[in-house]
Amino acid sequence: MRLRPCGDTALLLDCADPGEARAWHAALAPQAEATLGASTVLLRGDPPALRRLVAVTTPGAVAPLGDGEIVIAVVYDGPDLAEVARITGLTETEVIAAHTGTAWDVAFTGFAPGFAYLTGGDPRLHVPRRGTPRARVPAGSVALAGPYAGVYPRASPGGWQLIGRTEAVLWDLDRDPPALLRPCLRVRFAEDRR
Template sequence: MRILAAGDAAVLVEFPGSGGPVSPAVLPFTAAAARGRPAGIVDVIPAARTVAVTFSPAAIAPDVVRTWCADLSARAVADAAGADGSAEPPGEALVIPVVYDGPDLDAVAGATGLTRAEVIDAHTGTGWTVAFTGFAPGFGYLVGGDPRLEVPRRSTPRTRVPAGSVGLAGPFSGVYPRSSPGGWQLIGTTAAELWQPRRDPPALLAPGTRVRFARAGEAA
């Protein structure tokens, strides 16, 4: 683990790779930071293997921030090492209903050796967790799904992906919160609003949120 300066008002906590797409220490660090942080810490922003911590230099000294991050990181690494990877995080999962009508559903089936029905069953049959957010407001990178669904991004990205499109890329699944370019393999659509500025909070998904996909009209 390294703590790197990122300008004069932020540090970057860099966790070692673990062989997977996301460091298992990122979510414990983020969760611990959410439970309590010193005055002067402005934001904690997780990514796949790093966490950016921004702060106000007028309110807290950089050395204090680095010490806090180091203590939190050590506990997060220990928590990740002792966690049972087969156990789902506590709490009720958010259910996102999906109509599995995506234009890439057949391509995903062909790439994985599954039938269309098996792709859908694999996507709905396993719980997912938001590892981090980014790309667009409200877009969550979900991990923990059935490993048979790992497929590459499209060789040619689309110039426009409709809002609500549900996609796969590598080990991740995600939902496009608004129309945008994108290269993920699209397997379905949802009417769920991933980003609503008038809602509190605006984003439906946050790091650590558990998600289950369900066929639209069916119970999870």
Template sequence: MRLRRCGPDAVLIEVSSLDEVDAVRSALAAADLPDLVELVPAARTVLAAFRPGSADAARLSPLLAEVDLARRAVAEPREVVLRVRYDGPDLELVAQTAGTDVDGVVALHTGAQYKVAFCGFAPGFGYLVGLPDELRQPRLDNPRKRVPPGSVGIAGEFTGAYPTASPGGWRLLGHTDAVLFDSHRDPAALLAPGDLVRFEAVR
């Protein structure tokens, strides 16, 4: 684990895996750090931002020295169900690559439980881990210039849903009508790191 100062009031914690990111994020969220204003997990880092002038940043090193990086979070997570119509343009490609048929892809994707590892790329975009091995496939060779909002896709070890229209190279399985990001809602993003997510097929 490595700590790097990011200006006077933030610290970037570098670790080696998504599990370690989860352990650090969970430990800091549960710690007595009254001036901690934001935790931003990513694939291999957690950014901890504090109120200007706070002394809490100086407490991170001894606090993190006690964190068991191999221990998973024990707090009760929030559960979110995303209803998906599996009609994506890459279903056949995914099925062929996985050695199954379209129904098999749907069964695999809906049969797993996922966890939001971190958010990024676009507001409200959650990177979900827990994808079955058969569905771990590369991005498209030629990314699309526009992926419709609500599109549900897979890439590498992740699955997720696009909150807004954007370019993207993930293999698309279907779409959801869930509002993943709404700036007028509190919180604006439907998904947050640590949430558990299930996909449910609809006709």
């Protein structure tokens, strides 16, 4: 891990991989304002004090937050479901089974409030982003791109492969915390056959 200055009031831990970043985040978040990235942790505060904190902290095992798993019901009728099946060599039914058959972990959040990058699912579902992004992806769209799965919390542009949709509310300012999916939570998708 390399420690880098980030402006006058923050430090960036540049980690070797996502696992190392998650371990540092788990160790530091109870003691400092810490934001987890793909393979980084941003610490906000007094840089000398943060350097001392990092020096005496040992990253450990990553424990899940909250009360276990979040289950998200999905209607698998996305406009890219057939294309994902073609790319992976699976049938549409097998894509759905692969998506629902393994747990996913919230690795980090970003892009938009409530957007979580989920990792750890079935590796057969690693598919490229679309060649041309959409100008508008509807809120609740369930998507795949590279090693990630995600759910668009609101309508926005996007280039991920859309395989389904959910009515789950990913971001709600009246909820504490506002984000349904937070780093280190586990997520399972369940088919909604409406």
